Amino acid sequence: MIDVSDKPDTFREAVAESVVKVSKDTIEIVKRGESPKGDIVDAVKISSTFAAKKTHELIPYCHPIPIDHIGIDVDIQDNSIIIKAIVKSIWKTGVEMEALTAVSIGALTVYDMLKPIDDNISIESIKLIKKRGGLKRFYEKPDKTLKAAVIIVSDTASKDEKADKSGNIIINKLKENYFDVIEYKIIPDEKEIIESLLRKLSDQGVDLIITSGGTGVGPRDVTPEATLNVIEKEMKGIEEALRAYGQRRTPLSMLSRGVVGVRKNSVIVNLPGSPKAVSESLNALFPGVLHIYKMLGGYKH
Structure with missing residues (x-):
């Protein structure tokens, strides 16, 4: 890993987003709470939160960092489910990988839970929306x-x-x-x-x-x-x-x-x-x- 021992702690924040495209019929099933594997929203929030915490165990060169806040939002639209993660920390390195990992696992959770009823489900995008903090500013x-x-x-x-x-x-x-x-x-x-x-x-x-x-x-x-x-x-x-x-x-x-x-x-x-x-x-x-x-x-x- 990169040596960050000389860096001082500063406030860090990152926002990431993933988009899972599904059929309108699937959306209606989700809204009615009839997904075959249970409640989508709760499952995504739990899996994304765990993922952010476990990032350093999944990605070899990520540092284990003290996370101060993880916020997961699940927005169910007409033909897609949008997952947004906000991660905050006061530490030496940024938290964009934690946010990206959170929405990635969240998207995979949606895929896993809905694949029995939707053959055309697809993960359309995973991207960093913004990050701020650190010494550069x-x-x-x-x-x-x-x-x-x-x-x-x-x-x-x-x-x-x-x-x-x-x-x-x-x-x-x-x-x-x-x-x-x-x-x-x-x-x-x-x-x-x-x-x-x-x-x-x-x-x-x-x-x-x-x-x-x-x-x-x-x-x-x-x-x-x-x-x-x-x-x-x-x-x-x-x-x-x-x-x-x-x-x-x-x-x-x-x-x-x-x-x-x-x-x-x-x-x-x-x-x-x-x-x-x-x-x-x-x-x-x-x-x-x-x-x-x-x-x-x-x-x-």
Whole structure:
């Protein structure tokens, strides 16, 4: 299966539909409740619901997902029976396969129940009507090129640039998200140096300043204190989101003291120093953080 372990949970919804064509005489039998194998509507609702839940067991590369809602509607028309499924979940992958599987099995159920009385029954179509949710809808291409800076805070890396394993991870992610990285700098764990550089970059109008390192509780870890002295508004929601995302993957995420805040029109984000923690934090940061630039520009939510 595709690895989705790095993806955050988001709301997902899919609507699918199948159409089973039958004779008008058969429709009349169904409406009178005289189908030889029992009530069509109830059977379809039950079989379709079971099918949606069992999709990952029927289709080998589908992920087992927590389904929050399955809605099945059976519409009996003049010469057809239309089955519609709505499936919802808050998870990492879409639910279109669950919806499609539901209406497929629903259609087969109709076929099985009516074939003794209708030789011309046929499944006319099975299709996805719509799907929504996921991260793509939150990617907002900015009106202008956004500028970014990457600051590695490390006594070790400041003496030997080869020791920095996180800088390129951050730079690549920024480029993927419409940012022009105008500065990449490695500095020691010195509070005054960190503060001075943050103020300088903010005064230059850099839109996003990401620091990596110095967020722990070691005697030289002072990045959060330096950041708090610089920012004008703290973004606690982003801080909590980064730690919560990491905590689902490692019990050590809660030890990070990283701060996120705004100074003027610059967003400053503290990330941990380890490459894995940096990668995970960036997955949590984007695309949601992009919306902040509309907020800073005075746009309504």
